[in-house]
Structure formats: structure tokens, C-alpha cells
Amino acid sequence: MRLSLGLTTSMPLEESLPLARLAEKTNYSRIWLGEDLNGRDVFAYLSVLSSETEKIQIGTGITSPFVRNWAVIANSCAGIQSLSQGRFILGLGVGGIPEISAAIGHKPKGIVSKMEKAVLFLKKVLKGEEATINSWYARIRNFSLAVSVAPPQIYLGVRGPRMLALAGRVADGVIFSGPPKYLREAVNIVDDAAEDAGRDPFEIDKVVWNPFVLVEKEEDIALAADMVDVMLPSMPPLAKKHLEGLGKNELLSNICICGDFEEIKDQLTDYSRMGFSEIVVGPPYGREPERTLKTLGEVYGLRN
Amino acid sequence: MDFGININGDRPLSLIKKGALTAERAGFSNIWIGEKPKFMHPFPVAAAVANTTTRVKIGSGIISPLLNPCNHIIGGYAVLREAYGDRFIIGLAPGDKWGLREIGVEISGMKKRIENCLRELKRQGFEVYIGASEPGLARLGSTVADGLLINFVKPEYVKWALNTARDKARKAAYGPSLLLPDDDHNELLLIGAATVAAGSSVAFQREFGLERWVKELRSILRRRDYGELWKYEDRLLEGFTLHGDIDDLRIRVNELRALGVDQVIFGAPLSHNIRSVAELGEGLQSL
Numbered sequence: 001m002r003l004s005l006g007l008t009t010s011m012p013l014e015e016s017l018p019l020a021r022l023a024e025k026t027n028y029s030r031i032w033l034g035e036d037l038n039g040r041d042v043f044a045y046l047s048v049l050s051s052e053t054e055k056i057q058i059g060t061g062i063t064s065p066f067v068r069n070w071a072v073i074a075n076s077c078a079g080i081q082s083l084s085q086g087r088f089i090l091g092l093g094v095g096g097i098p099e100i101s102a103a104i105g106h107k108p109k110g111i112v113s114k115m116e117k118a119v120l121f122l123k124k125v126l127k128g129e130e131a132t133i134n135s136w137y138a139r140i141r142n143f144s145l146a147v148s149v150a151p152p153q154i155y156l157g158v159r160g161p162r163m164l165a166l167a168g169r170v171a172d173g174v175i176f177s178g179p180p181k182y183l184r185e186a187v188n189i190v191d192d193a194a195e196d197a198g199r200d201p202f203e204i205d206k207v208v209w210n211p212f213v214l215v216e217k218e219e220d221i222a223l224a225a226d227m228v229d230v231m232l233p234s235m236p237p238l239a240k241k242h243l244e245g246l247g248k249n250e251l252l253s254n255i256c257i258c259g260d261f262e263e264i265k266d267q268l269t270d271y272s273r274m275g276f277s278e279i280v281v282g283p284p285y286g287r288e289p290e291r292t293l294k295t296l297g298e299v300y301g302l303r304n
Numbered sequence: 305m306d307f308g309i310n311i312n313g314d315r316p317l318s319l320i321k322k323g324a325l326t327a328e329r330a331g332f333s334n335i336w337i338g339e340k341p342k343f344m345h346p347f348p349v350a351a352a353v354a355n356t357t358t359r360v361k362i363g364s365g366i367i368s369p370l371l372n373p374c375n376h377i378i379g380g381y382a383v384l385r386e387a388y389g390d391r392f393i394i395g396l397a398p399g400d401k402w403g404l405r406e407i408g409v410e411i412s413g414m415k416k417r418i419e420n421c422l423r424e425l426k427r428q429g430f431e432v433y434i435g436a437s438e439p440g441l442a443r444l445g446s447t448v449a450d451g452l453l454i455n456f457v458k459p460e461y462v463k464w465a466l467n468t469a470r471d472k473a474r475k476a477a478y479g480p481s482l483l484l485p486d487d488d489h490n491e492l493l494l495i496g497a498a499t500v501a502a503g504s505s506v507a508f509q510r511e512f513g514l515e516r517w518v519k520e521l522r523s524i525l526r527r528r529d530y531g532e533l534w535k536y537e538d539r540l541l542e543g544f545t546l547h548g549d550i551d552d553l554r555i556r557v558n559e560l561r562a563l564g565v566d567q568v569i570f571g572a573p574l575s576h577n578i579r580s581v582a583e584l585g586e587g588l589q590s591l
Contacts, residue, residue, distance in 0.1 A: 009379070009383075012386065013383065013386045013387055038379075040380075040382055041347065041377075041379035043345060043347050044347040044348075044351070044381070044383045045383045047347050047348040047384075048386075048387040050351070051352065051355040051387075052387075067373065068373075069371055069372075069407060069409060072341070072345065075341060075343060075344055075345045076344075076345040076347065076348065078313075078344045078345075079317075079344035079348030079349060080348050082316065082317045082348070083317055083348045083352055103373070139407075139408035140407045140408050141407070142406070143342070143406075144342060145342055146313075146314040146340075147313070147314060147316065
């Protein structure tokens with residue numbers, strides 16, 4: 001089981017850079033950067049993280065092809081892949097529908113088909129080939145990049161069944177989030193789709209990013225409870241059905257990776273048994289984020 | 305008079321960083337990073353340049369709010385400023401509309417979108433230059449922005465571009481450049497000149513009767529039949545570039561200074577030749 005660090009663009013650099021450096025030092029595998037649409041730009045932020053780290057992989061977790069021109073996603077990936085000397089991973093997802101609708105002025109349509117075309121377009125262009133898209137949702141003619149880079153892997157951060165199946169068909173990895181029972185179903189959907197597409201499901205890297213809280217004192221639980229309030233409304237129906245009728249504590253343990261060190265160790269073991277190869281240690285971390293990262297990194301990071 | 309160098313994300317970052325460091329050491333005050341869809345995005349390039357240099361100002365020359373939503377431009381420069389200090393200038397312009405159409409970018413309402421983005425950037429305390437490719441933008445740039453980026457270096461064209469600008473606005477003139485002799489980059493100079501001409505505004509083309517010629521240049525560029533550009537060598541080089549030995553370039557700089565230009569930006573491909581960057585910087589020091 002690998003550990004990675006989750007950050008978001010709403011975090012000021014003075015908060016995130018010490019965590020990024022610590023993650024690198026304590027052998028975390030990756031840094032995933034979540035995008036807050038109205039905050040700092042995810043690609044500029046990753047440019048800074050690339051410059052300030054040396055060996056840890058860095059990725060968008062996620063950015064949306066529904067709000068960015070695909071040529072710009074491609075040329076941003078090329079720049080960061082070059083700047084990071086091949087450490088970049090492109091995480092794509094739809095993003096929150098209300099936020100995306102506000103950004104583009106209407107509710108996105110044809111989501112699965114558009115995402116599939118975006119992934120295929122980006123894979124082709126980032127391999128150094130020329131690509132053309134002529135559809136109602138994108139019109140790009142004979143596009144290629146001026147520089148060649150090692151093509152980054154493309155992960156999908158998705159939750160609905162059709163998007164999970166798409167990930168099984170086309171993605172190098174999947175970033176999952178949600179309660180454990182949902183995650184089991186979601187992994188099965190990805191694996192089945194992969195097999196149907198003639199792929200080996202074990203080749204698809206599976207990452208879990210749920211809110212993470214190391215609980216050292218009773219009051220730390222409030223940090224996790226806040227995250228439940230944030231996460232619950234955005235859960236897809238497939239996940240929500242596993243949360244109906246649950247009490248406060250059960251919701252906490254379903255939506256967050258939280259507990260004392262021993263409890264977290266047990267949860268990581270459970271996730272590993274479910275087929276996940278990576279856990280993202282993301283906000284809010286715990287009362288002292290640096291100590292949480294260090295403690296976990298020293299135990300898990302150094303194993304890899 | 306200030307001097308800038310334009311560096312684009314069309315080359316390996318190791319060379320870009322070397323060029324930026326050479327430019328800073330040679331006394332250039334500004335490095336302007338261009339945006340084209342096929343180039344690496346200006347954000348990672350700007351981060352690489354900022355991380356390599358210590359004092360040079362880093363501008364986008366230009367970044368397009370038609371291609372990048374304005375909140376991404378603001379959010380991008382906000383994080384770069386947070387990391388590297390207040391060293392960034394945002395050069396804002398529509399970009400090459402013909403090239404933007406090729407990648408499906410909606411260009412309607414262009415002036416309003418630029419104005420809105422400019423006002424928001426100013427509200428957030430950024431230094432902003434506006435690409436003065438047509439009179440309306442020149443007026444906007446000289447009243448609301450901190451300065452104007454003029455994509456011309458021929459005096460006749462510069463005068464036209466500045467016609468509606470207010471005197472108090474700072475004015476930076478940009479043109480594809482080459483310090484001669486440099487046989488390795490001649491064709492790139494020609495392509496750079498043709499790209500500027502092909503991306504020029506309708507108002508500019510009408511003013512100088514260039515509509516048919518620009519159409520042909522676009523066709524050549526689209527076909528990537530660059531050998532065809534040589535038949536327009538004189539017209540392209542005279543109209544749209546800064547080229548020559550140090551003395552020639554000094555004369556061109558003085559011409560531009562006389563028109564009120566206070567920064568000359570030597571555009572690519574000059575920056576492809578690191579030795580030229582160092583020599584030019586030294587040669588311009590007495591100006």
C-alpha cells in the first residue's frame with residue numbers, strides 16, 4: 001500500500017509547501033492536487049510544486065475537461081511533465097456539476113462520451129501525435145504539441161457507474177472516493193469494464209481519496225464531522241444508498257478515514273484487501289497536519 | 305529604455321532556463337513568455353523562469369482570456385506571485401484569432417471579455433499590459449491598463465497602433481528578432497514574421513491594404529509549406545522583424561524610442577541562440 005499526500009488549490013502555499021516537502025522526505029509516493037475552481041489555478045500550482053520538489057510524483061486530482069480547452073490541458077501537461085522531469089500524472093474528472101454549470105453557463109451534457117473523447121484526444125496528443133476532434137462539444141483541427149514529453153499517465157476521478165466503466169476501458173488509474181461498500185461495487189464496475197475491453201484489471205491503479213483525520217483527542221472528531229457535512233450532498237446515488245439511515249458515528253467511519261493510529265492502520269489494511277494500492281492522506285489530516293503526515297509516512301511511506 | 309526578451313514554450317525547459325538566466329545576466333529587464341496552443345503553457349514556463357532567475361520581471365506576452373477563462377489567469381498568476389513575489393506582468397490580448405478558431409475557441413464578444421478580465425486583474429493588484437492590435441484595445445490599454453504591448457516594430461505600423469493611445473501609457477514594442485549572422489534561425493524568423501502578420505487584426509490589414517496577402521500567408525502557415533514564405537522575404541522581414549547586427553538593432557531601437565516606445569522586446573527566434581542573447585544584452589547597455 002502506497003501513501004500519497006492530498007492538497008487542494010484553496011490551500012495557501014505557505015501551508016502546502018511544508019507538507020509537500022515533508023511528504024517527499026518521508027517517502028510518500030505522490031502529491032495529488034484537488035482543484036477549487038475559483039481559487040488558485042491547478043496547473044500553475046503544480047508548476048510551483050514541481051519546482052519545489054525533486055522526486056515525488058505530482059498530479060491533478062482532478063481537473064475538468066468541461067471547463068478547460070483540451071489544447072490548453074495538453075499544453076499545460078506538457079509544461080509540467082517537462083518541469084517535473086516526468087513526474088506528472090493527469091487526473092481528470094467532471095468536477096462538481098453546480099460549479100461546472102456556473103463556470104460554463106449551462107449544465108454539461110453528454111458527460112461520459114465527452115470525457116471519453118477528451119481522454120483519447122489527450123492520450124494521442126501527449127504521445128506526440130496529431131489529433132482532430134470535430135464534434136458538438138469540441139472542435140480542434142490538426143492539433144499537435146511543439147515539444148515532446150514522456151506521455152503522463154491519465155487517471156480518472158469519477159463516481160457514477162457509467163464513468164467508472166469508462167475508467168475501466170480507458171484510464172491508467174482511478175481515484176475513488178466514498179463509503180467502503182460503495183467502493184467495493186465501484187471497483188467491480190471498473191474491473192468488469194476493463195475485462196470487457198480486453199484489459200487486465202490489475203493494471204489499473206486504484207487510489208482512494210477520502211477525508212483523512214488522525215484522531216488523537218476526542219475533539220479531533222469534529223474535524224471529520226465537518227467533512228461529512230461537505231461530502232454527503234455530493235455523493236452519487238450508488239454511494240448514497242449505503243449511507244441511508246446511518247448514525248453520526250457510522251457516517252464518519254464510512255465517509256472518512258479516521259481514528260487513532262491503530263484504527264487507521266486497520267482501515268488501510270482493509271482498503272488494501274479491497275484491491276486499492278494507494279491511500280491519499282488529504283485534508284483535514286488532523287489537528288497537526290505535519291505530525292500526522294510524518295507519523296504515517298515513517299510507518300508506511302518508508303515501506304515502499 | 306528597457307529591453308525585454310521573448311521566450312516561448314516551444315523548446316526544452318533546460319534551454320529556456322539557460323536562456324532566461326543569460327538574459328538576466330546580460331541586463332535585460334523583462335522576459336516575456338508567449339502563448340500558442342501548441343507551446344507549453346505559460347504557467348509552467350513562467351515558474352521555471354522565476355525559479356531560475358532572481359530579479360528579472362516575467363511577463364506573459366501574451367496570454368489570451370479567450371483561450372484561458374479569466375479566473376484561471378487570475379488564479380495562475382496569484383499562485384506564481386505567492387511563490388516568487390511580485391515579479392509578474394500580465395500581457396493580455398485576444399491572441400491569434402485565426403489560430404484560436406482552429407482549436408474551437410469562441411471569439412465573440414472579444415473586447416468585452418478582455419476589458420472585464422483587465423478590470424478584474426487590476427482590482428487584484430496585478431500589473432497588466434494590453435496587446436494593442438487594434439485601436440479599441442490600444443485605447444483601453446492606455447486608459448485602464450499599465451501599458452501597451454505593440455506587436456509591431458516598423459515605425460509606420462507602430463504609429464498606427466499608438467494613434468489612439470494616451471501618451472502616459474507605457475509602451476512596449478515586440479517583433480520577431482535575430483542578431484545576424486545566424487544562419488540556423490533564418491527560417492524561424494520568417495515564420496515568426498508571417499505568424500505576426502497572419503494574426504494581425506482586420507483593422508490593421510485594412511489600414512495597410514494587406515488583406516489578400518494575409519490570407520495567403522495563413523494558407524501557407526496552415527499547410528506548413530514554409531519554403532513558400534521566402535518569396536515574401538523582404539516584405540516580411542522589413543515589416544515585422546528586428547534583424548541585423550548590433551549596430552542595425554541599435555538604430556532600430558532608437559527609431560522606436562523616438563516614437564515614444566519605452567521597452568523593446570526582442571522576440572523569438574533570437575532567444576534560441578543563447579550567445580546572441582548575451583551579445584545583444586551587452587551591445588544595448590549603452591543605450
